[in-house]
Amino acid sequence: MNEMKKSLTEDEERILTAIAERIFPATDTPGAVDAGAVDYILIALGGAYASQLPFYRSGLRAINRRAREMFGGGFAALSDAQQNSILSEFEAGTVPNWKKAAEFFETLRYHVLEGVFCEPQYGGNKDMTGWRLVDFPGQQFGYADAYINKRVDLEPVAVDDSEGEGK
Amino acid sequence: MSRAEPIADVCIVGVGGLGGIMAKELASAGLKVVGFERGPAPKRQDYAPRDSIRYLVRSDQLDWVRYEPTTTRKKAGEAARWQFRTSPLNVLGGALLHWTGQVSRYMPDDFKLYTNEILSGNAERAGADLSGYDIIDWPLSYDDLEPYYERFEWEFGVSGKAGKNPFAGPRKRGYPLPPLRHSARMLLFKEACEKLGYHPYYTPAGILSEPYRPPAPFDTRIPERPACVYCGHCNFYGCHVHAKAATLYTAIPVAVETGNFDLRTNSKVFRINSDGRGEVTGVSYFDPAGQIHEQSARVIILSAFVFEHVRLLLLSKTDRFAKKGLANSSGYVGRNILAHGDVRAMGAFDDFIINGFIGPGSAAMRIDDFNGNNFDHTGVGFIRGGTIGSSGDGTPVTRLDVLPPGVRGWGKEFKEFYCRYYTRTMDLNMQPETLPHKNNRVDLDPRARDRWGLPLPRVTFDFHQNERRLQKFMASVGEKIMRATGASRVWTEEKGRPNRWAGGTRMGADPKDSVVNEFCQTHDVPNLFIVGSSVFPTMSGYPPTATVAALCYRAAEFVLGQKHWFK
DSSP: OOOOOOOSOHHHHHHHHHHHHHHSOOSSSOOHHHHTHHHHHHHHHTTTTGGGHHHHHHHHHHHHHHHHHHHSSOGGGSOHHHHHHHHHHHHHTOOTTOTTHHHHHHHHHHHHHHHHHSOGGGSOSGGGHHHHHHTOOBSOSOOSSOOTTSOOOOOOBOOOGGGOTTO | OOOEEEEEEEEEEOOSHHHHHHHHHHHHTTOOEEEEOSSOOOOHHHHOSOOHIIIIITGGGSHHHHTSOEEEESSTTSOOEEEOOSSSOOSTTGGGGTOOOBOOOOOGGGGOHIIIIIITSHHHHHTOOOTTBOOOOOSSOHHHHHHHHHHHHHHHTOBOOTTOOTTSOOOSSOOSBOOOOOOHHHHHHHHHHHHTTOOOEEOOBSBOSSOBOOOTTSOTTSOOBOOOOOOSOOTTSOOSSSOBOOGGGTHHHHHHHTSOEEEEOSOEEEEEEEOTTSOEEEEEEEOTTSOEEEEEEEEEEEOSHHHHHHHHHHHTOOSSTTTTSTTOTTSOTTEEEEEEEEEEEEEEOSSOOOOTTSSOTTSOEEEOTTSTTOSOOTTSSOOOOEEEEEEOOOOGGGOTTOOOTTSOSSHHHHHHHHHHHGGGEEEEEEEEOOOOBTTOEEEEEEEEEOTTSOEEEEEEOOOOHHHHHHHHHHHHHHHHHHHHTTOSEEEEEEEEEEEEEEEESOBOSOTTSOSBOTTSBBSSOTTEEEOSGGGOSSOOSSOSHHHHHHHHHHHHHHHHHOGGGGO
16 A cells, blocks of 8 residues: 555544444454555545535544543543434434434445445455455355355455456 | 548437447448547447446446536426536447346237227226326337347347246247346245235346357347346446456447448537438538538438437528427427336345345346236326336445334434344335326437537426326335245335436327338438437336347348439
8 A cells, every 4th residue: 555645633633433333343353454444535535525624523523522522531531432422413414503413324334334345456455354254255257156145255455456367 | 629530321419329320231241431429439448347336336427428418307487407427428338338138028918008008998908197197108019029129139139048038029039048147136026926926027237248250140249248247236347257248349330341331439429410301411420629520421320319319300490491409390399208207116124134245136026917008097097007126236325215114214213224224125116107297308408409500309298197196006015025035124216207308309109200110210300310219109017128229230231222322
């Protein structure tokens, strides 16, 4: 991957990281942060999703503001349950004074999950963590078997476009 | 600066699926053909890398999707919003590069809606409310198209099994290739439908089940292609082995090989020029550097998809003989646009692993028991129907919303569900027909402009009473079938999503209420033709591709028959 362009401040990144972990938490298996979802988003905000950067900034600010109002602390410092209750409010769009809460939550949810399950060349899904979690073997050239009612036991494959076989 | 080129026999505007077929047919017969494609010629590495972020998640950022946006709204009076669409695909080879590959012929009944639904009294028996709709018969029949369906199937290579669908029209030949390999989705669907007394059959697929080259008497110049490898990165992706039926590696190379086809990519036609006597004389276009040129031609063929057809005709109006737009004396250019209103039924299985990411989306089974007029509509409150097929392909980033009601889309609950069930869900896709409605149309956006300063096509489209009832009904049938598969949890999406556009320059017998005749020739302008789904006066539950291709072969034959035009 190319050098990462810093798109968010450290504070903003800390809030984003906490949100990502709530959207796809580490349990007995890795979560969004382990899978590199935050890196995926930072890279995208410096490139393909750059036009959404102002929306991200105001959304992260709104989440932090709500954290202070409700629990007297920054979002990243709250307990899991407190963070979940704030995100639920955003999901439902019931946050006072911010009409775009539901839209922001939906955007974040997609982006975090993209970061978990994307092709690894986009900076997320590190070591194909996300794919392994759901038993998806990646960018296979093809399948010699239809795997009807059986687990696909192939080692996942990632193809790097930049030196892709398509050439 | 403007430069005039020597006169061509034929100008083709849009070298995609149909423009490619047209170019091959006409150039092979010795006509001098110039083809304009507003997009680039893609290289294999541009479209093959099985990358779901690029081709699905961020498809609105692909150059060839961004070239030509439309604006969209549900009804007149609303503000229209910009929309980037993956159809048309503005690239050489067009949407056949990334299509699913479902190749159904229409049923004989699909061509005669006015006769079979209204005159017959069927609509009345059904208790359907058809106010606002504008239904006519096609000016041709299934039998007229049968030989051309066959040519498409044998030139492009279709996998399937004839004789299994009791509702299909008669055919002289079977499919050139056996069906694609069985998948879990197909087997579960087949068993469930048989249990319910329905008639499942293999979805005819424009994906090769075996290596293929057309045999004689079909076009043996089309190169051999390999069989599908079941990578599963299919719908919305280019095929990395060329097993998918696409003109880019079938018809277009043959057309180029004739030496009669002058292909100009990155060249955008913005106006069709006409004389004062009612004929078109050529086109004006931007070359890749943005310079304006003119190309004169004896015949012009538009094959640039629904939205662009309407836009070009409206932009080409003249002070005298085409005041309302070219070929628009009827006022029907832009009217009665159509799109399926797809609905889905989903199932999650505790005891069965589906692995839906394996194989192409068109490796499917389907029933027509609820398509067209194949079932008793007495008292149901709507006419027509739709196809129902097994579906549910996609990589993990594309199925994040396949969640049963009550399962939250994030957090521990989502993670548990998705990690267990990503490989254990399947969908049924229902494609309910949409009837032509007077409020559904394309015109020129009064404000929004493209990069060349031309007004964007503005799409005004919504589903109306017949569609809403039919969509709900189709979702309920889907739910019943999904329950019969043995799925542990079943849920549906019963509000239609517009998909597969058609209409806007409809075909009809009467020049007063249609734009083209049965040969895709405009009623007003004898040397102007329009090929594509825009000519459909009504649609069917099936995807349009086989039918647009058949109409295109037939139109090509008609053009070649007008020998006096090319002396």
